[in-house]
Amino acid sequence: MNKVATFILRAKHWQIFLMLGVVLVFVESFSIHALTVNESPSGLIGTPALLYGAMTALGMAFVLLWLWAIGSFLNSIAQPRLVQRTALWTFALIYPVLYLLLAAPFFITPGLKYFEIILPFHFLAFFCVIYDLRFVSKGLALAENGRSVTFYDYAGPFFLIWFLPIGIWLVQPRINRLYAERSGALGSAAATNI
Numbered sequence: 166m167n168k169v170a171t172f173i174l175r176a177k178h179w180q181i182f183l184m185l186g187v188v189l190v191f192v193e194s195f196s197i198h199a200l201t202v203n204e205s206p207s208g209l210i211g212t213p214a215l216l217y218g219a220m221t222a223l224g225m226a227f228v229l230l231w232l233w234a235i236g237s238f239l240n241s242i243a244q245p246r247l248v249q250r251t252a253l254w255t256f257a258l259i260y261p262v263l264y265l266l267l268a269a270p271f272f273i274t275p276g277l278k279y280f281e282i283i284l285p286f287h288f289l290a291f292f293c294v295i296y297d298l299r300f301v302s303k304g305l306a307l308a309e310n311g312r313s314v315t316f317y318d319y320a321g322p323f324f325l326i327w328f329l330p331i332g333i334w335l336v337q338p339r340i341n342r343l344y345a346e347r348s349g350a351l352g353s354a355a356a357t358n359i
Contacts, residue, residue: 169230169234170233170234170237170238173230173231173234173235174234174235174238174340174341174344175341175344176337176341177337177338177341178333178334178335178337178338178341179334181231181333181337182330182333182334184227185224185227185228185231185329185330185333186330188223188224188227189224191220221265222262222265222266225261225262225265226262228329229258229261229262229297232258232297232298232300232301232326233258235301235304235305235336235340236254236297236300236301236304238340238343238344238347239301239304239305239307239308239340239343240304242308242343242347243304243307243308244307244311247307247311247312247313249300249303249304249307253296254296254297254300256293257292257293257294257296257297257300258293258297260289260290260293261290261293261294264286264287264289264290265290268283268286268287298323298326298327299319299323301322301326302319302320302321302322302323302325302326303319303323305319305322305336305339305340306318306319306322308343309339309343322336322339
């Protein structure tokens with residue numbers, strides 16, 4: 166596991182909340198400033214529009230990085246018969262950020278001339294984010310329960326992660342506990358092999 170993932174898995178809920186909050190507050194403050202200066206989203210053109218798109222993608226990338234770290238970890242500690250397939254999940258992690266970067270200019274163009282073209286890609290990005298939430302919440306239930314689960318078993322974490330600022334406070338401690346248990350088990354196994 167790389168250093169970024171290890172940091173995210175060991176970070177306390179308030180640290181993740183603070184990091185995410187700083188990024189999102191910065192994005193939102195820029196948005197409010199840009200909208201008050203230009204008086205409408207269609208007034209965002211040129212460099213401010215690209216900067217806004219890049220900052221929004223940065224916020225989304227941080228959230229998806231958090232989901233990637235905990236999803237990868239949870240999938241790695243699940244029992245072999247319960248491991249989830251990761252091909253679709255990998256696509257679902259990458260696509261929303263690429264979509265935000267590439268579609269931002271279309272959102273700031275006055276009028277709705279590109280609306281019909283971009284709408285299917287927008288829905289795909291939304292589906293990808295929902296799938297990411299499902300993958301991680303199901304992985305948490307699989308790791309904690311050690312058996313097959315239904316949506317009823319992981320609906321709580323699913324909605325907590327969906328409402329991210331609240332979910333971080335309740336989901337991250339569970340991740341910390343699982344990571345500490347896993348690290349402790351690996352440490353004691355290594356000590357007995359010496």
